[in-house]
Amino acid sequence: MSTAIEIRSAVKRYGTTTALHAVSLEIADNAFFTLLGPSGCGKTTLLRCIAGFEDLNEGEIRLFGQDIARLDPNHRPVNTVFQHYALFPHMTVLENVAFGLKMIGVSLDDRRARAGRMLEMVHLSAFADRMPTQLSGGQQQRVALARALAPEPKVLLLDEPLSALDLKLRQAMRVELKTLQEETGITFVFVTHDQEEALTMSDRIAVMSQGRVQQVGSAREIYEAPVNRFVADFIGETNLIEVTVERIEGDWARVILPGGHVIRCAAAGTSPGKHHLSIRPERLSLAKTGELVATIERVVYLGTDLQLLTRLTSGEAIQVRLQNSARTEVPAPGTQVALHLEEGAARLLAD
Amino acid sequence: MAGLTPSGQGNGSGYRRIVAPLLLPTWLMIGIFLVLPVLLMAIYSFLTKEFRGGVIWDFTLASYDQFFLNRGLFGDEPPVIEWTYITIFWRSIWQAAVATLICLAIGFPTAWFIATRPPRSRAIWLFLITIPYWVNLLIRTVSLKFLIRDNGPLNEPLMALGLITDPLPLVNTNLAVQLGLFYSYLPFMVLPIYAAVERYNFALSEAAADLYASRWVTLWEIVLPVVKPGIIAGCILVFVPSLGAFLAPDLLGGAKTFMIGSLIDEQFRGSQGNWPFGAAAAMILMTLVLIVLMFYARAQAREGAR
Ligand SMILES: Nc1ncnc2c1ncn2[C@@H]1O[C@H](COP(=O)(O)OP(=O)(O)OP(=O)(O)O)[C@@H](O)[C@H]1O
């Protein structure tokens, strides 16, 4: 598979603040690639550098092998769906969608036909002659999408396009976006701070924090094999426990939990000493007997799941998630239980 | 809350009973300062001229007749069209249009510049733009005349430097009048455009660039249409007073640049005045302006209906 975008040690500074610290990324062609990270981590900045609205201070960005540093935004084969849509208020929906085609010199009849097809694709044919202000937020979002897709760019950049929509619409649009990406074969670079959105839609995800890329991988890799505390904590829920790595035996590490309980888990490039251990709540279960003893403090009913807030005898708080089935016995708060850790459930983190 | 319930709907008249007296000052203002003077002018334009200024209460169409038709020195020849005043009107419209265009050409970049400064320095720039307005228009126009006269501070240094041998003939020319109008009304162009540009969402320009529009195309296809209401407001605010201006043409122009404003002004001065004729000319001017504004309003309405 060829590479659509290659970013090499990109640095972007605004005065004294550094928005991007030496970001390097490879984005494959035809992929649904997501930039995920908390507010202010530099996602928009990276996207704007790719689109050409900002210049890098250092590093380079290659688009299909070509260095695009010297190209103005209007010469980059990249289109953007803006966070607040930025629809042209003086043009009808159809004119908005046809604008990019007009700029690349498509004839009037042709662009009307093509823009019409785009509107069909986003189910807005009936709204072609309306003005943008006469549309709902979700409809405006689709117009922005159709407008950016109409000139058939090689890469589509989407900056939190779903953040202004309500939950139901957002979920529907996730599926639509994913389908659209697969149908068109255009590389999507999607920005979000919503990890659920990222996990459900992406082929690959780059997790960013404070201007740095923390980890790049598939949804599964990022969820199950986070490389550091930030990723483990940001993606899903997790229990982070400070532990001591006693020794490393090949790929495995002997780890001592705070209460003295010893487990074996993948070394993940760590060396003996203090480290953090990440345990997903759903990978823990209750057992009749065991060495890892905890007291139940609270039981939270979540519908499909039960969340147990427990405390180890050594004092650490641990969350456990149980599926809510008819067989589930709900222990009362105050009872002592043993926690069972599946093989491979705990993940040692490098930092 | 009561007013919002269905049973409270009948309170509409009660509401009006309270509000109507509160609106009284507004109606008084409009009545005294707008309707009354215009009505007075309209009536005067149909009266007969009194010998030493003033009017005789004899209703006649003579003033309008005098404006449009020439019946010879003694009024007994077959009427032909009188071009004198129509020419003055035409020249004034032309002059005002040119002044408006110059104000637009300079005012738009100025407004753009101010609106794109950081918020705190915008206030300072706007303040600087309005500072000349603290001085009376007459004084400003006279100072402009001093500035551009033959041995003024513009011509003297140029001649001293040997760049020109004769002073630039500026006073009493069309150019000087344009300069005067431009100087008088530029802020009326800058302020509304500034307000429009300040509200302009620059993400639209980015979106246009993203969709392969060059800078000029973006300006033409996106920026100008979006800030158009500000531009049109500015043009009206400059065009209308330029049309009736008499200070700049009087002080800076010569005999060849006689304008409507001066024509009307003259009719109300001293014993050579002709009040009914001045009133008629004013009414014709007002009708012209109203027609222009009506066309604009119609165009706006059509656009809004889209
Ligand atoms: N024009 C600018 N001038 C100065 N600092 C900026 C500018 N734009 C962004 N920054 C800073 O750069 C950092 C990254 O900003 P960016 O907009 O890329 O964050 P983000 O990840 O998109 O956040 P969000 O999820 O809130 O949109 C922030 O600390 C921000 O304050």
Ligand SMILES: [Mg+2]
């Ligand atoms: Mg952002």
